Amino acid sequence: MPVIREWLRRLWGTFRKAPEDASMEEELRLHLDLLASDLQRRGMTPDEALRQARRQAGGVAQVMDQRRDQRGLPWLEDLLQDARFGARMLRRGPLATAVALLTLTLAIGANSAIFSLVDPLLFRDVPVRDPAGLVQFTFQYPGDPPLNNFGLANYEQYRDGNHVFSDLFGLAPLTTESRTGEDPIAAEVVTGNFFQALGVRPALGRVLGVSDDKPAAAAAAVVSWQYWKRRLNGDPRVLGSAIDIDDTRVRTPMHATVVGVAEPGFSGLVVGYRPDVWMSLSAVPDAMRSRGGLALAARLKPGVSIDQARADMRVLYRPTRDALAQRDPQWLRVDIDVTPARTGLSTPLHHQFGGPLLLLMTMVGGVLLLACVNIGSLLLARGAARQQEMAVRVSLGAGRFRIVRQVLTESLVLAAMGGVLALVAARFGATTLLRIMMSGTLSPGPPPRLDIPLDARALMFTVAVTVLAALLFGLTPAIAAFVSAPAPALRQSGAAQPRSRRVFGNGLVVAQVAISLALVSVSQLSIAHLRHLRDRSLGFDRHGVLLISINTSRAQNRQQLAALYRDIVPRLEAIP
Structure with a gap:
């Protein structure tokens, strides 16, 4: 409990700065005035006493930073600062941001939609004891x-x-x-x-x-x-x-x-x-x-x-x-x-849609990788225009890991925005796909009713995919920022790219081509399999053949059923 109270106190201190900072600054200035007065009594002039007091105290700004670190959570404060800066950078390039958000929404939304169907069908335990x-x-x-x-x-x-x-x-x-x-x-x-x-x-x-x-x-x-x-x-x-x-x-x-x-x-x-x-x-x-x-x-x-x-x-x-x-x-x-049977009893629904949904989940996973590579290329190109900015930051004392954290935080902000939009797209996509599945089910007996709730499992999966996507498309520009030297970036005009960025850019192009070829190959195999099922001979001419189900529960006896079948055939044949 004391640890929890300390964490809550520091969390409160992180977000409540203005009143605390004002009182702390007033207290520090009071200490400086008292120390300067004491030095004046020892024979120093007012200006010398003030300089000596500041030297002994270590500076008001430095002391306030130390007190803030003790009062709050400095890592959280830095993360929020990086997130705010990342949001400002995204607003500076609205067109590129919109393209990246659309790509992420479709990629993450497709994965979340397929997971919303696969999870209750194949992965989720039934809500019973053991x-x-x-x-x-x-x-x-x-x-x-x-x-x-x-x-x-x-x-x-x-x-x-x-x-x-x-x-x-x-x-x-x-x-x-x-x-x-x-x-x-x-x-x-x-x-x-x-x-x-x-x-x-x-x-x-x-x-x-x-x-x-x-x-x-x-x-x-x-x-x-x-x-x-x-x-x-x-x-x-x-x-x-x-x-x-x-x-x-x-x-x-x-x-x-x-x-x-x-x-x-x-x-x-x-x-x-x-x-x-x-x-x-x-x-x-x-x-x-x-x-x-x-x-x-x-x-x-x-x-x-x-x-x-x-x-x-x-x-x-x-x-x-x-x-x-x-x-x-x-x-x-x-x-x-x-x-x-921990996930439930196997049904025709499992046999009909289990395999295709797993294949579809693999394919949309490949689409997510391709989307991350595309966005990584976009961010790498934007990073080339920010070389001098990063070089100035390093020259002013920012560590390379601090630069990497800033780039990854910007990627996380972009991915979080895409993840929120993907939840809406996933809900719509899962509902549409479920309607298509249920209309094509071959299950005998009562019509299936599959729940696709927006529960904690679906949210956790979407969050995990969002974080993974942020790491995937943010890693390349982050590494490029880490290995780049500040001196050449400060000397050049900005038109040329350093060799490290060209290497990363070429690598992303190779990854794009490889993933695209893999997705095209899987799609071609799936299309060929569907074409084979469509063209396979069934032993009879299926053109113009319809399958009709008749509910005979109202028939009182076999004689009524026989009369029904005798009567329905000529009536169907009379339909033009």
């Missing part, structure tokens, strides 16, 4: 992507037969619709140990338990904190109320009684799908309980590795695989896999 201990199960049929899709019987077999998991649970997103005109409720069926395994506590009421899995148990539901606040107005009387979920695969709504509200911040395990309601297995109709569609996950026991869990699960999975192989021998090539 996410590092979570694993998921997948199997991959030859030619298909990995799937986490099991039946209720598989869940019960793996839950009761494993030796490596402290909890094994399942969940199944429902394909909901609204029959009242309101927004559909995003719902998920979960096993009774779902909340217990994740360590999610209720904010109100209780969460689901194992007893809610029994078919004879009353159908129960837990609503999310966001849904409780948004649609239910945070009403505590929600406990005991009925909720209806319309699933497109069921003719009648699924009914359940609300028993609790989940704690704030919890939005499930499936990235891109934020459930409003979690329903118990007892709410599922008997006709749906025998189907698949259950995604399985588990929590490892302490000391158990993923390899051990994978070996244990493959022993349990073998009977299922052998039974399927009797109908299709290809299943003999399939085995179950256990993979980490």
Whole structure:
């Protein structure tokens, strides 16, 4: 605590100068007058006594500087002084500053926008207890992507037969619709140990338990904190109320009684799908309980590795695989896999956009490097016009490291301005890119909903990229200022450049060409890959072919479905 108080006192002293300086100067002058009076009493003349008093005191300006250093934070004061000077220098060249700011805004904004999408999709841990201990199960049929899709019987077999998991649970997103005109409720069926395994506590009421899995148990539901606040107005009387979920695969709504509200911040395990309601297995109709569609996950026991869990699960999975192989021998090539799930369960959203987003993030990183090289060249050219200024500073006593710090601070001021503008551009760019992604998603079931909040992680990433950019494009002019000799700069008229600046300038040109060639090569490879996917033969003529999805949940029986299909074909053929 004393250290913190001392830092706060010195920080306050750094920014509060005028009153303190006036009182300190008055006190020093009083001491000088007293010392001069004492020297006059010893026989000196008034002028000699004043000179001797100043000599003994060390000078008013020097003493005030020492007292300021003791009272404040001199490094912070120097940094602020350099920042103010850097801002004045940027105002002196508005056109060059505008070009540099536009370049930085686009480069940093592109990196922040892509990170805002990649982070929740691939990097961010799910908000549960000890996410590092979570694993998921997948199997991959030859030619298909990995799937986490099991039946209720598989869940019960793996839950009761494993030796490596402290909890094994399942969940199944429902394909909901609204029959009242309101927004559909995003719902998920979960096993009774779902909340217990994740360590999610209720904010109100209780969460689901194992007893809610029994078919004879009353159908129960837990609503999310966001849904409780948004649609239910945070009403505590929600406990005991009925909720209806319309699933497109069921003719009648699924009914359940609300028993609790989940704690704030919890939005499930499936990235891109934020459930409003979690329903118990007892709410599922008997006709749906025998189907698949259950995604399985588990929590490892302490000391158990993923390899051990994978070996244990493959022993349990073998009977299922052998039974399927009797109908299709290809299943003999399939085995179950256990993979980490700390960032959430893998979905088609991961498989469709994970790789392209990482490639895009690499490319915009190259764009940032190219932008830094371009701005570095611009600052190096501006530095050539300031050679005499820097030489005069060195001649007046400024150290070379002081000059380097001034140049880097100017770069940091420029980067900070670009970083602030980049936050606005990143928000717009991420929203636009997300809209494009969601319109082209191939995910079956409910439409994905991916959050891109402007949170601390996005801000920290933007700040880190901004500082890195400032160092990258400010390092070259700073080194050039460090190695330049002041004497030649003072003698020359300013038209010629020293050899050190020419060397740095040529190096930047080489870097620009190299980075540009790398980006062009990656872009060409990506375009060639997309062209190959577009031109690949699918075995039929795809020109003029449309894919149509039909919601058949309103059909009462198979006869109505057959009549619908018989009627819709000639009506579609009649469309010109």
